Every structure is written in C-alpha cells, then in structure tokens.
Amino acid sequence: MRYRPWGSLEWVLSLSTPKTWQFVGVLGTEERSLCSWGYTRQLGLLSGQLIIEIQDVDSEKHRERNREALNDRRVEFRRQGGNPTAIPQMILMSELFEILNVAQRAERAGPSIVLDITSFPKRFYFPILRTLMNSTHVRNVVVTYTSAASYAPDDEHNPLYEDVGEDWRILPGFGGSSPEELWIVSIGFLVESLRRYVGDNPDKKMKILVPFPSPLAVLRRTWESVANLEEGHSDVRFEKIRVEPLDISGTFDRILSLAGKPEKVLAFAPFGPKPMSAAMCLYAIQRDSSIHYAQPTVYNPDYSIGIKNNNPNDAVVAYWLKHEGESLYLI
C-alpha cells in the first residue's frame, strides 16, 4: 500500500512544488459543477481551462428547468471571470471518437491538469482520465470532486434520472480484452439497469462496494438500492463491502485486494459515487478491464442542491493521481 495524497484542494496542491494548472471540467446544471473551478481560480493557480457543456438528451419534462439552470451557471461563470461564449458544447451521447478528441485536446494542454469529475459523465471522464494517465506529455494529474449539500428527493414521479438510453452495455472504449472472472459493482442511486442485468445473468457473483459512511439520507437510499438489487436473488451471489465514498485510494486498494493473487480478470459496473468510479477507472486502464454501464440520458436538473457546508474548502476534495510523471496508482 502506498501513500496517495487526497484531501482539501489547497493542501493537496501545496504538497508539490508550486505550479500552474490547466483545468478541465464541465459547466452543468448543478451549482457544484463550477465550485472546483472557482476555488482553483481563487487560489490563483490556473493558467487556463477547458470547460465544456454537456447537453442531456432533450426532454419535454425538464427542458425549461434545464435551460434556466444552465443560464444560472453561465451567469455565475461570467461573474467569476469566465467567458461563457467560449465554452464548447457536446451532447451526452457523443461518440467515443468525439470524446477522445476532447481528451487529446486536454492532453496537449499539459503538463499539469486538474480534472474535475463532479459533473462529468463517466462516458466522458473515463476516456479522458485514461488519456491523461497514459500520456508522457502530462506530468501531473489532480482529480477534484465537489460534494453537494443535499440531493433532490427521488420518487416515482420525479426521479433523479430518466430514460436509460441504452440496454446494459460496455462503456465506450472500455470493452476489456478477456472474459471476466469477477464482477465489482459500486452502488449509488442508479441501479435499475444493473438490477435487470443481475436478473438476466443469474450465475454472476458480484462484489458490491457500498459507500459508507455517508450522510443519513444518502445512506438510506444507497441501502434501498442494495435491497432492490438483491431482491429475489440468492444472498450468496453478493458480497457487500463498505468503502469510504470519497476515498479513491482506499477503493483502489480494495479493488487490488479483491483481484487477489493470482490476479483475476475483473469487470466493473460503476453505479456509485464518482470517486469510487474513478478508482475503478484507474484499475481498468491498466488491466484493460471491461466497464459496464447503462447511461441515463436525462438527469433531473436539480439532481443535487448547493455545495457541502456552503464552503468550497469543505466541499472540494482533491486527489493526486500522477506526480511529476509518476503514477501514484500503478498496479
């Protein structure tokens, strides 16, 4: 086990020689989407930024609220000194080659990149993270994630996300190269497609990473998801493992130990909090593991509310992944 610094952004960045950073992130509908950018900028450490706007598939239900929320973010972006007209837009279901185009642009902006995964969909930030970690040009990679103050209530008539656009499938670019021997699944709020997959593949055993501890409301919903997933299936199919939801390093180590020796071929289903997904990604890009996901195409524009403690120093967590060309997450 090795030491991999993570914690408040200011502290994490202070661990290395001072440098300026290029910021890669997303302007989304959630308030927290710009928090890391604003904070990094406030610290005077930014030399440039690639902020993109990712548009969900249009929905009658959320069209107006989406427009309002995005406008609010653009106003905030301008207020903090950004230029919203320079933000390129992409659609959520963009093809892999379009996403790789973004990744290559980010890579060229190196050598030091802050990648904010807060509002980045997995189908985007996984290939970007792979490009940055594999790049010889990019010497330093810090990932940031901003916790929200709370999440919107999830109910039948107003779900947090809608219209899983695809059947359960491979995350573009992460098809893997060998048949999997062990499934590792992280659990959050989104389990419908996973539940269907579990039902369709009764022989698959799964290690479930459960985010714990978590705020009470999140905890309740997470365990509801676990219960939904397990319902109607034999207990022996699932082994539940509690993992601190913000701890990329701890999750990564847990994955290593689950892979065992000799190392099994792992497959991942990242349905949990983003930092846990990032740990899966860091493993998968080194072992060419397959990653499975069903992408929702419409998110509730008010998926999350505010930022934790209304304080960027508390809300933004930073993770040093690559330092002066050396990956801290090398297997």
Next chain:
Amino acid sequence: MNITINPFQQLYFSDDIRTENNFVQLFSDEVLQTAIHPVFQGGNVVLSGTQGCGKTMILNLLRPEIRIAYAEANVRFPVNEEMRNFVSAGINLTRSRVTDFVQVTLGQGDDVDFQELPFYFADFFNYWVVRDLLDSVETIGGHPTVFESMVNLDRTRAFVRLMARQDCWFGSLKGVKTLDHLKQRLSDRIYRYRLWMNGNLPPGQLPVNIRITKTNIGEPIARSAECLWESEMLKSQIPVLIRVDQIEEMHRAFTERQRKRLLSFRKMLNRAFAARDARIHYRMGTRKYGWNEPEFLSIWGSEARLEKRRDYHLIQMDEELFAYGETKNSIFERFAIDAFQRRVSYYFRHEIGELRPDLAKSVFGKHPPAEGRLHQLTLNATDEQIDRALGLDLAADAGRWSEEWRIFLRELYRSGRSGMLDAVLASAWGRQTGGARFTRQHREDPPPENAPWKTRKWWRKERLDQAVLQLTTRCQQRFMWWGFHDVRSLSGGNITVFLHICHRVWDGFLKNESSLPPNRRTELLKGATIDRNVQAAGILFASNEWYKKLPEEPGGNARQSFAEQLGTRLNHEMMQDLRMAYPGGNGVSFPLAQFASSEDQDIVLLRSWIRDAVGYGVLFETEHSSKSKRGGRRIKFYLNPILCPRFQLPEARTKEPYYWSIEDLFALIRKAKVTLRPVQLPIQPLREEYPLLPGFEDVNA
C-alpha cells in the same frame, strides 16, 4: 413440501448461454409449435416478439451445446429426426458489440464514415460468424455419439486448404495451414477491431492490411459452408443456419449521425438476408420495434427493401402465442402449463418424483365467477352504504332515483353476492334509455319484473367486469384476480410475465406458510390450491412491480408515464360510466387512416412512439372494424394486461373500446410529458482551427 424454495425465483434462463443443463430441464417444446417448421427448414426466418416471449430460447436450440446437453441428460431432443441435422453459428448483436462501429471514425469526415464504416461492420460480422461456425463444427465433430458422422474432423486440413484459397478473403488467410491457425487468424482480426472500437488506435490509423481486405457481407460465411461440404468435413446435405439475434440493437440512436450510421449497418445486414443464398439460411431474432419501420428493411446499395415471404418468413411470436382478446388460447395455455410443470419439477423432483399433470391449474385453482370477486363486501350494509355502492347519490347521477327503485335495489343488494351484482347492473340498466333514439331513462318507470339485466345474456356478460369494478371500488375494496384463467389472461401471451406472476404468488404463499405449523400447511404438490387472497395480493404485487420495471428498458420512463396517464384515465372513465355504456372502455381506438397518415409529421412521430411502446410490450395493438358501417378500419390499443391490476382495469376485452380522436392521444402524450420531437440546441463544437484549445483562454485577461 420445502417451504424455502421458490421455483420461479429466476426469471430468465435462456439468455445465459452457459446454462445448457438448465435449458434441457426447463425448455418447453410447446413454444416450438409456433416456429418449428420454418426454423428447421430452408429459407430465412425472422422471429419477432416482445422480451421474454421465447425467441432466444428457440434460437438457442440451434446451438450444438444444447443438443449435447439433451443427449447427456438422456432427454429427447425436441426436434424430430428428419430436421435435426444442421450446423448453426451466430452472432448476438449486443454481446458481440458489433454496433460499436458507431463509436469510431476513419478520420476523414462524416461522409467517408457513412460510406466506408458499413464495410468494416460487414467484415467484422463475417469474421465473427465464421469463427463461431468453426467452433460449432469442431464441437459437433468432437461428439460423434450425439451427431453421428455429420462432421469428419479428419478432413480438417483439406478444409483449411480450401478456405485459404478462397478469393473472398482477399488474401487475408494466406499461409494458413491448420484449423487452429485459421481460427487464430480470424480472432486476430476481431481483436484488431476491438482495439479500434476501444479507442486504442489513433483515428484513421486502422491497419492497412484490414483496410485492403474487407470482405463482402455474407460471402465468407457462404464460402465456408461450401468449403465444409467440398472438403467433406461436413456431409454435403447438412444445412448451415446462421443466427442473428437482437436486431433491434441497430435502432437505438441519440443523434442523427448515429441514426444514419446504424441504419447503414442495418442495410448492410439486410443485404446478406436479401441475397437468398441457397448455401446459408439466416435465423433472425428481433423485438418488434426492430422490424416495424419500412426503412429498417432497406438494402445497402439498392433501392429495394426486404420482402416478406420472398426474402424471409416472419413469425410474430406474440400473435402466434396470444390471440388478442380471445378466450381460446391453446398454444400459450399449454406452453404456460408446461413451463410451470418444468420449473416445479426442476426444483422439487428429488422431493416428490413424478408431479401431478397440469399442476398449474390445481395450484391456482379455478378463477372466480363475477359474484365470487365480491367476497370481500359485506351483506349487512346500511341503506346509505348500499346507495353509495350503487352510486345512487353521485352528483353525476343527478339523484333521479324514485323511492320504489331505491327500495328495490337495496333488497336486491342484500339478497346475496349475486344480488349485489344484479343490483349494480340493474342500476346501470335503469340509467339507460334503450337506444340513442330514446331520451326517457328506464328508471323513470317502476322496476320491471322481467329483470332485463339478468335475462339479456350478452348485455349482462359484457358488463360483469365493469360492474365488479364499480362495486368494489365504491366499497373501498379492490378488484381482485386469482385462479389459473386469470393468471393466464394477465400474462398476455408472454411466458416471462406468466413466470413473474408465478414468482410473486409463490413468494406470498411461502411467507404465509412459514407462519403455520407443519400440520396445517398446504400441500401444493399434492393438488392443493393457493389461497385466493394470497394469490390476489401476489398478482397485485407483480403488476406494480412490472410497472416499476418499465424504466429499466431504454426510453422506459416516458412509457411508464404514458401508461400511468392512460391507465388512470381509463379507470376513471370506467368508474364514471354509470350507465355502463362503454363496458369495453379498458382500451382506446382510433381511425386507422388518421393514425397511419404520413402527411402530418407530428402523427408520424406519434405513431413511431406508440409503435415503440407496442414493441416494448407496454401496449397491445390490433386492428378492428368500426361499430358504424361508415366508420372504416380502426386500430385499438390496450395496456399490457399485467398492468391492469395496478390501474384497476378489467383485462378482458369483451366490447368496443373508447373511440378517441388523434387529438385525444396527443393530449395524453403531452400530459405524460413524452418528448416526441426532441429539440436539439445549437452546439458550439470544438473546432480544429482554434490555434489554442477553445476555452483555454487566459484567465487573467
């Protein structure tokens, strides 16, 4: 009996290809009656149906591993001897990820991608299927006790020599000497494609040896068949059947570019089907929405479309299994009974040995007559309670009941369960006029002595379910379903729904039993029946669960929302219909000409969305004639019967549905917030000509 086992716990067995032994035990050959002759004979065959109707099970029957599993289990292979000599190979479009070609680019712009990518798709398809064909042939050859002398592995070298010489490969098999070498060459090609699809090759840098050796769709597969026969590795009369499953996978796009690309791949695939190559026969599996648009049938490089009967034989599984609204439903009934029997036998065979025949019928028992569904209502009701149960004082009814009628109806109600039913039917009859020509309602005269609500057989039969619904609802109870007939009817001809209901009812049964002492437990396997209340609760649970599962399918939230709006509305209207003038109001009907119009783009979008909902099994559709002579053909829609308990709608279709206009349907779609016409906001793309990264402006400027 063991009260910890639910034999219906696991809904799907057929999708996991590694469960051959389960397949042998659980596959019901009753379903084969829908397809057996076309599937095992020449020509192309399409199996179309909703999820869980049995398509994949039938296609899996073609795999040699399944045949071997039958032999090892000493169970007769459910295909007669004349038809069982064939070789089959295939591709599952989802599992193979062949549609991931939408994710890549050749790096020369969209036009080149549209023109060129379908050929790479075709090449991948060919290599995949041929590799699978070789695996199948080897498997067959390695099991002579099962397949006799169908394959002669001693002829392998001759086969490989012939294969390497075929010009259809454009030299890509040059130098191949052994079967292993040949298979490795095929696998390497697929691996190269995987690298590309995973973004591990730079854009436009696909290896040149692939770019110059792309194969024509279908041809290498047909040549492989020829080589097998010519080399005598395969007996010359043995047909080669190629399975292509989950064709619907090719029609899930989120952008115009993806739609065009996928359509071009589909056209390429259709080119293989359209070739009507006598050397190979395709067996295609698709959900309905993969085969329901004319453009899906167009052929690459041609103005033509695939033609039914000429290019393929279409088997619509749902229609074959389920005659809409008919009470006679023999294939599905036998299928359901057999599937039930096999499940229970699979889990309890060690406990009981031979099971009673038709166990499903004894476990669920007889379904109730209409008055039997009223068992929850009390006979000792007050006048006020009866008036409320019959809706006599509803504002909508205008309070036009004479005291004589009220006393008559109350006495009738108190006379027993049948009397309750008669009372609610009599009150409906009292509100009717006897035809559109008349204005005077029957209740304006004293109650008749000939009780027409009893003696007019069809009038009564058509209204029984609505009467039960109104009565139970007004008494704060629920319409309840139980008995084998009800379970079969709610299954709508879909075996997965049937097994789902069985799962939930059996679950409820187990919970109930676990609280009882052993000597009071129900011996289901010896002819006992699950308590009606347990069944009713399990069926309602299954219905709610099915509804909640709708979002698990792509685009399912919108369909769920629509089902909610439609179900709620129909229930409301059936409850408000005090005269019971529309007892068939559990569905809606539209003029076919209006619904099928191609002139109005909104209707085209609406139709496409509704047909998708049919394809996903949320709605059932069927054409019918108008009740008026001048009305012409119409099309009617019902919710999937499994959703009826949730929305408290009778599932039987005994009468004309509500006649709606297309505008009514649009209004409902709007209310459900279904997005028929997505708005694409203007996109500011990443542009090549930016000297610096767009957005990487100087933050201190």
